Amino acid sequence: MIRSSVVLIPLAALAVAVSCSSSNDEGRPPTQGNLPTGSVTTGTGGQGSGTGGQGSGTGGDGGGTGGDGGGTGGQGAGGGVPSPGCTNGVKDGGETSIDCGGGDCAPCPAGQACAAPTDCFSRRCEESAGGGTTCAEAQCDNGVKDGDETSIDCGGGAAPRGDNPACPPCADLLDCAVSSDCESLSCVGGKCLTASCSDKVKNGDETGVDCGGRCAGCAPGEACRLSTDCRERVCANQICQMESCSDGVKNGKETDVDCGGTLCSTKCPAGQQCTRREDCVTDVCNSTTRLCACPDGMLIAPVAGGGNYCIDQYEVTKKEYNAFLGASPMLAGLPAECSGNIYQPSDGWPYSEERAPVNYIDWCDAYAYCMWRSKHLCGKIGGGASSPADLANAAQNEWYNACSGQGVNEYPYGHAYAPRCKVNDPDGAFALKSVGPAPIPPVTMCEGSVTDLYHMSGNVAEWENSCDAEGNCLIRGGSRASEPDADDVAKGSLKAARCDARSYAPRRDDTNPDIGFRCCL
Numbered sequence: 001m002i003r004s005s006v007v008l009i010p011l012a013a014l015a016v017a018v019s020c021s022s023s024n025d026e027g028r029p030p031t032q033g034n035l036p037t038g039s040v041t042t043g044t045g046g047q048g049s050g051t052g053g054q055g056s057g058t059g060g061d062g063g064g065t066g067g068d069g070g071g072t073g074g075q076g077a078g079g080g081v082p083s084p085g086c087t088n089g090v091k092d093g094g095e096t097s098i099d100c101g102g103g104d105c106a107p108c109p110a111g112q113a114c115a116a117p118t119d120c121f122s123r124r125c126e127e128s129a130g131g132g133t134t135c136a137e138a139q140c141d142n143g144v145k146d147g148d149e150t151s152i153d154c155g156g157g158a159a160p161r162g163d164n165p166a167c168p169p170c171a172d173l174l175d176c177a178v179s180s181d182c183e184s185l186s187c188v189g190g191k192c193l194t195a196s197c198s199d200k201v202k203n204g205d206e207t208g209v210d211c212g213g214r215c216a217g218c219a220p221g222e223a224c225r226l227s228t229d230c231r232e233r234v235c236a237n238q239i240c241q242m243e244s245c246s247d248g249v250k251n252g253k254e255t256d257v258d259c260g261g262t263l264c265s266t267k268c269p270a271g272q273q274c275t276r277r278e279d280c281v282t283d284v285c286n287s288t289t290r291l292c293a294c295p296d297g298m299l300i301a302p303v304a305g306g307g308n309y310c311i312d313q314y315e316v317t318k319k320e321y322n323a324f325l326g327a328s329p330m331l332a333g334l335p336a337e338c339s340g341n342i343y344q345p346s347d348g349w350p351y352s353e354e355r356a357p358v359n360y361i362d363w364c365d366a367y368a369y370c371m372w373r374s375k376h377l378c379g380k381i382g383g384g385a386s387s388p389a390d391l392a393n394a395a396q397n398e399w400y401n402a403c404s405g406q407g408v409n410e411y412p413y414g415h416a417y418a419p420r421c422k423v424n425d426p427d428g429a430f431a432l433k434s435v436g437p438a439p440i441p442p443v444t445m446c447e448g449s450v451t452d453l454y455h456m457s458g459n460v461a462e463w464e465n466s467c468d469a470e471g472n473c474l475i476r477g478g479s480r481a482s483e484p485d486a487d488d489v490a491k492g493s494l495k496a497a498r499c500d501a502r503s504y505a506p507r508r509d510d511t512n513p514d515i516g517f518r519c520c521l
Contacts, residue, residue: 110137110163121162122147140167150174155181255279268292270300270521271308282310282521283374298521301450303381304394304406311378311402312518314433315455315462319354321345321361321369329372337471337508338364346511355432357460357516363473363508366463366517375519379465386466388474392500398520399464399476403456403499405449410498412448412456412477417493421446422458423480430480431459449499457497458482460516472505479514 086095086105094102097112101119108114112135114125120135123146128134138147140154147164148156154170158180169183170176172194179185182192185203195204197215205213207229208222217231218224220242227233230240232251243252245264253261256272260279267281268274270292274285280292294300294310301311325343334341345360361369363377370377378398380386390396394407403412413421423431434454448456456462457477467473482496495501506512 108135110135117146122164138164140165150176150181157181269308270294270298270310271302294521298375298519299450299453301398301402301453301520302406303401307381309381309398310375310521311398311450311453312375312520313452313454315357315460315516315518316366316369317354317433318351318356318358321358322351322354324369324372327372329368331368331371333371334364334368338367341365341368343368348513353429353432355435356430357433357455359460359513359516360511361516362511363463363467367465370517370519373519375521377463377465378518378520384465386464388466388468388505391464391466391474391476391502397466399462400499402450402453403448403477409449410500412453412499413446417497418446419494422478422482422494422497426481426483428480431455456499460514461503461512463515463517467508468505471508473508474505475503475515476501478503481514 085093086099089098091098093104095105096102096114096119097108100106100108100112101114103118107121107123108119109121112120114120114133114135117123117125119125122135122138124136124138124144125133126136138149140147140149143152145152147167148161149167150156151170151174154167154174155176156164156167158166160166169185170181170192171183172192174182174192175190176182176187176192177190179187179201181187184192184195184199185201186193186195186199193199195201195206197206197210200209202209204215206215207213207224208218210216211218211222211231212224212229217233218229218240219231220240222230222240224230224235224238224240227235227249229235232241232243232247233249234241234243234247234251241247243249243254245254245258245266248257250257250273253263255261255274256268256279258264259266259268259272260274268279269281272280272292273290274280274292275290277283277285279285282292282294282298284293284295285291286293297313298310299313300308302308341362341364343361343365345358345365346362347360349360367377376383380390381396381398381401386397386399392400392407394401394404401407404410409415411417411421423429431454446454446458448454459477459480461475461479461482462477464474464476477499478494478496478501482494484494488494496503506515
């Protein structure tokens with residue numbers, strides 16, 4: 001019978017054995033039998049760390065073998081376990097959803113979990129149908145300030161940003177961040193201000209910065225919609241134009257439309273604005289009205305469609321014509337047909353009644369006298385000769401326009417013939433020019449279609465600057481010698497006295513006791 005026995009090994013010897021065993025097993029995973037209780041193996045992987053297993057085994061009866069170590073060193077997983085962050089694809093830290101919300105990360109898009117409005121890009125965190133709270137989409141008509149809005153349902157930019165829609169700009173006095181947040185495009189101190197003509201912004205109905213619309217006109221080169229948007233009142237192709245002397249508008253330094261001032265050579269006719277006499281065709285600028293006025297003895301004749309000119313109140317008298325003869329004028333610019341003309345009346349000279357209309361003068365005499373007076377023989381409106389075809393055109397013919405009151409009246413004084421307005425004796429005394437405060441007989445006060453215009457018919461016929469190619473020139477208004485025909489007698493009229501009467505056209509060099517003239521300007 002074999003007897004068992006226990007062998008006692010000193011602790012010092014055991015320590016040496018363990019030491020030798022560790023040295024011989026380097027590079028292999030430790031086993032439970034040779035891993036002391038409480039020891040830790042450490043495996044390094046990248047920046048990760050793993051804890052080794054703790055192997056402890058109790059010796060079996062009769063010298064059993066120690067247990068194997070049960071753990072190995074940890075493996076580094078791609079640099080170890082990631083730290084919390086906003087781009088790691090993991091909901092961690094204070095995030096309310098993956099990589100968003102929580103204050104440290106960007107706000108979450110619509111549909112993601114949230115805890116507060118600040119967690120959402122839309123600034124709307126609401127209860128969801130499935131429970132919990134999620135970010136809702138911003139809207140421009142929900143009565144809530146959300147998304148990029150600077151005030152309730154407005155502002156925040158003209159283009160969508162992410163899930164946030166572009167809302168309309170804000171009305172005056174609402175909150176804003178930049179000018180585009182405001183209807184007025186004026187954001188000052190965080191508030192939308194009312195558009196003004198001095199805010200250095202193109203807003204309201206302006207066509208340029210602080211100009212156009214209800215503001216002052218824009219300078220040339222600026223945008224425009226209407227002529228009133230422009231300083232010079234000319235808008236072409238939606239651009240304000242420079243002023244000119246032919247644009248049909250009073251602008252620049254003009255005193256009236258395309259006339260007067262220091263830049264335009266055209267002078268203004270009677271009735272138009274002026275600042276000095278040099279602005280006026282008439283060389284007279286009324287210091288009170290600041291309008292070009294007619295010289296003494298002339299009246300303003302309005303033109304249908306706009307404009308004015310001056311016409312002599314009476315036919316030129318013998319006294320007035322005598323002053324012309326006494327001046328012995330040397331006139332340049334007379335028609336070639338008047339070359340070598342002498343101005344002395346062919347008969348009835350010297351005169352006895354200075355107030356009577358001058359007669360026995362030819363067309364060239366009349367033309368020269370008016371030129372000497374810085375006027376012109378009545379012809380075309382605007383100056384020059386009138387075509388014989390326009391004798392009854394109130395828009396073209398100066399004499400007819402004044403006689404008919406812009407083409408309205410048949411006779412100078414109305415629609416019906418007035419025998420009292422004609423000198424009844426074909427060889428009798430003429431009606432005289434009124435001198436002094438009261439008419440002097442035998443003046444017949446038959447006022448014409450222009451106030452204080454007299455003797456347009458029934459005294460002497462009047463030369464007109466309206467000649468044909470053969471040198472035959474119109475005379476107008478009839479005379480004391482005009483007689484009614486049978487039709488006139490039946491109707492109580494006198495065709496020769498009408499404003500539109502086409503009297504015979506004597507040659508330019510004819511003289512007659514019943515032909516005189518008046519001037520226009």
